[in-house]
Amino acid sequence: MKDELFTMMGEMPAMSPELxxxxxxxxxxNLLRMKHFSExxxxxxxxxxxxxxxQEIFRTNKSRLWxxxxxxxxxxxxxxxxxxxxxRPYIFDLMPKGSFVEHMTQHGxxxxxxxxxxxxxxxxxxxxEDAVTKILPRLARKxxxxxxxxxxxxLGYCMGAPLSASFVATHPDFPLxxxxxxxxxxxxxxxxxxxxxxxxxxxxxxxxVDTLGSIPAEMVKxxxxxxKPTMDVSTNLNLWWNLWNPDYxxxxxxxxxxxxxxxxxxxxxxxxxxxxxxxxxxxIRGELMMGGRRVDLREIRCPVxxxxxxxxxxxxxxxxxxxxxxxxxxxxxxxxxxxGHISLIAGRGASVHCWPKVSSWLAARS
Amino acid sequence: xxxxxxxxxxxxxxxxxxxxTQAWLRMMGQAQAPTPTSAPNLGMDPQAFWxxxxxxxxxxWSKVMTQGTPPSPDLMAQWKQFLxxxxxxxxxxxxxxxxxxxxxxxxxxxxxGFLNVSAPIKxxxxxxxxxxxxxxxxxxxxxxxxxxxxxxxxxxxxxxLEDKLERILRRLNDTGxxxxxxx
Numbered sequence: 001m002k003d004e005l006f007t008m009m010g011e012m013p014a015m016s017p018e019l020x021x022x023x024x025x026x027x028x029x030n031l032l033r034m035k036h037f038s039e040x041x042x043x044x045x046x047x048x049x050x051x052x053x054x055q056e057i058f059r060t061n062k063s064r065l066w067x068x069x070x071x072x073x074x075x076x077x078x079x080x081x082x083x084x085x086x087x088r089p090y091i092f093d094l095m096p097k098g099s100f101v102e103h104m105t106q107h108g109x110x111x112x113x114x115x116x117x118x119x120x121x122x123x124x125x126x127x128x129e130d131a132v133t134k135i136l137p138r139l140a141r142k143x144x145x146x147x148x149x150x151x152x153x154x155l156g157y158c159m160g161a162p163l164s165a166s167f168v169a170t171h172p173d174f175p176l177x178x179x180x181x182x183x184x185x186x187x188x189x190x191x192x193x194x195x196x197x198x199x200x201x202x203x204x205x206x207x208x209v210d211t212l213g214s215i216p217a218e219m220v221k222x223x224x225x226x227x228k229p230t231m232d233v234s235t236n237l238n239l240w241w242n243l244w245n246p247d248y249x250x251x252x253x254x255x256x257x258x259x260x261x262x263x264x265x266x267x268x269x270x271x272x273x274x275x276x277x278x279x280x281x282x283x284i285r286g287e288l289m290m291g292g293r294r295v296d297l298r299e300i301r302c303p304v305x306x307x308x309x310x311x312x313x314x315x316x317x318x319x320x321x322x323x324x325x326x327x328x329x330x331x332x333x334x335x336x337x338x339x340g341h342i343s344l345i346a347g348r349g350a351s352v353h354c355w356p357k358v359s360s361w362l363a364a365r366s
Numbered sequence: 367x368x369x370x371x372x373x374x375x376x377x378x379x380x381x382x383x384x385x386x387t388q389a390w391l392r393m394m395g396q397a398q399a400p401t402p403t404s405a406p407n408l409g410m411d412p413q414a415f416w417x418x419x420x421x422x423x424x425x426x427w428s429k430v431m432t433q434g435t436p437p438s439p440d441l442m443a444q445w446k447q448f449l450x451x452x453x454x455x456x457x458x459x460x461x462x463x464x465x466x467x468x469x470x471x472x473x474x475x476x477x478x479g480f481l482n483v484s485a486p487i488k489x490x491x492x493x494x495x496x497x498x499x500x501x502x503x504x505x506x507x508x509x510x511x512x513x514x515x516x517x518x519x520x521x522x523x524x525x526x527l528e529d530k531l532e533r534i535l536r537r538l539n540d541t542g543x544x545x546x547x548x549x
Contacts, residue, residue, distance in 0.1 A: 026442065060525050061518050121507075122514035138525060193465055202474040211485045226464070230457040237453070241446050313461070 032244035040249070047254035050090040052102050054113075058142040062117030065139045067146055068093075068101050073108030076177045076366035077147040079140055081167075083159035084116040084131055085265040086220055088258065091346050092157075095254045100345055103355040107363065112143040112152075114160070124214050124267040128163070128276065131269065133291035136167045140174060151177035153362055156184050157345060158315060159273075162283055165323065169299040170290050178365050180358060181306045181323050183315045183344050186297075187284040188277050190318035193227055198278040205274040215265035224262070227313055255346065284322055297326035303365050304332040307354065309344035333361070 039045075058065040080101075082089045092113065093101040104111045114136070119126060144152050154176060156164035161184015168176050185191050197203060208215075225231070235256075242248040265273070282288040288295040304327050308317030317336050324334045337344060337353045344354050463469060496506040505513075 022440075061521055120514065121511045122518055125515070134522070134525075138529065193461070196465060196467070196470045197473060199470065202470045204474070204478060207478065207481055211481045211488070228457065229460050230453050234450070234453045234457075237446070237449055 029244035033240070036243050036246070036249050040253075045253065047250065047257055048095060049254050049257065050093045051096050052093045052099055052105065054093075057112070057146045058139060060135060060138060062119055062123065063135050063139065064115045064117060065142055065146075066113040066115055067143070068105050068111040068113065070105040070108050070110050072110055074110075074363055074366045075149065076151050076153050076362075077110035077112060077143065077149050078104060078153045078155055078362065079112045079114065079143050079164075081114045081136065081154065081156045081160035081164040082116070083157070084163065084269065085119070085215075085263045086159070086224075087263060088261055089113060089115050091255075091258050091342070094258065094346055095251065098251060098254075098347065098351070100350065100355055103351065104359060107359045109359070109362065109366075110147050110149075112139075112147070114139050118263055119214070119266045119269075121214060126266040127268040128166075128272040129290050132163055132166045132170070136163065137171055137174070140167070140171075144175070151175040153178040153180070153366060155180040155182060155358070157182045158184055158341065160184060161320075161323075162186060162277060165297060165300065166283065166288065166290050166295045169295050169297055170293045172299060176300075176302050178303045178305070178362055179300055179327075180362070181304070181320060182354075182358070183307065183309055183312055183320060183341055184323075185277070185315040185319040186326065187319045187322035188281040189284075190316060190322075191278065192313055192316045192319070194223075194314065195278060197223075198274050200279045203274065203279075205271050205279070209267040209271045212267070214267045215270045217262040217264045220265065221260075221262040224314075251347070259342075284326060297323065298328045300327040301329050302331075304329055305358070305361050306332075306334045307344065307358070308334070308336045309339045309341060310336055311338070311340040312344065314341040331365070 052068050054066045054068045056064055057067045080092065082092065093099045096102065101111050101113065116131070116135075140152070140154070152175060154164050154168055156162070156179075161181040165179070165181065165184070165186065168174060168179060188195060198205070212219075239249075239252055242252075276282045276288055280287070283295060283297070286294065286296055304323065306320055306323045308315075308320040310317065312320075321334050324332050335357060337357070339347075339349045339353065343349050492507075496508065499506045
């Protein structure tokens, strides 16, 4: 057997100096891989996350409004509305030189971040309507007051897009300068796997909420892991491959910390989110009611940018783009960028593709 | 000899993978009922998933096995690429299978079963814990939650009052009406 193996391998040809150098480099990388691996296991370092200076402007119940101050070379500040539940918002300010917040402040935007907070059992009565008609208007007004500006741009990311779109469409008195939808589902008929799994007749949301009260973080995690079952394998494979690179390792540590911190959903919020958005697709149909008013996306009359990510399996481009046809403005643009739901806004790809596009589009209109 | 052996091994492995996939897809009820939900060009033909990276992987390994190419860093890169494509192919297969109505129904039933089992257990556990805490004179979880909810409601009312006051003040400022003070 051994003889046969050697026969199969054939004669080993002489190595060129170039090949020898590359093999030496690979050997060095392997040593670095071992070193970084032992550090990660034996002496794990806490990643430095959310390093951009900020101040708390307002707090109501669990939700906070953060201000990231800039040199204010851009007159109109930006209000950033992320998802409620699921994950923590420090992904937008993950690490120095790898932060959307840092990018925007360096480009002169005063940046206001809505941090919905971590809701507990006592908040199970909080609905989507409460978030849109009570929390968001208050935070938006406080942001406007704090900035001293007369107008404000709003950027909704992920679930934050339908929430903020519902807010701006039902609050015509809010001085909206520009609106951006980044990877936010608008037409839930094209929302991919979640749409199938949460369809009426398949997923009994009432039974779910009535039994569990809230949606535990572990359940949220399970749903997202199931969406891409090979994610953990490919993440670990890429880690092993790049383990020699200290920059990659520090980025991975920060992202990995974020990726494993899931947040629960308040029960009533989840019920309305699934029923009105996923199961009945009320937003794009113009049937959604918030605070006694119909959410009519045609009420959005300012310049609009919608950004979809090609590999997004949470909010596929087909459910992001319809915002463009639903709003009443001529200055509107849809761009589809490489990457997935998270890599659209965080990571090296985002800093090359998405951030410059968003900041330049806004700067030209602010 | 070497050529034939390595080729046979790789062919055998490829056959096994394809047969395994087909069996798996049949089990998911998809071999007969393809859905056009995602990756429509790929259909449900496992060959379409495997062929691109299978051919590449086979070519690379055949080269190593038959020509005696020395192991080099390039080989590692090729192996990494091979694994990436392997994972991507599996991802596509799983995504298609999970995008079917059969899978969604199955998952819905599993969740319902879980809720049917967990609801009475949860209720019984809560009752028992509440009774034990009441015996010790300690407030139950439900009482603490109710208190926290009450605090949140009070905070909400204060915020709403603040909103109203601000609106009134703004209106007064806008109309320029003189403010009266009572002694």
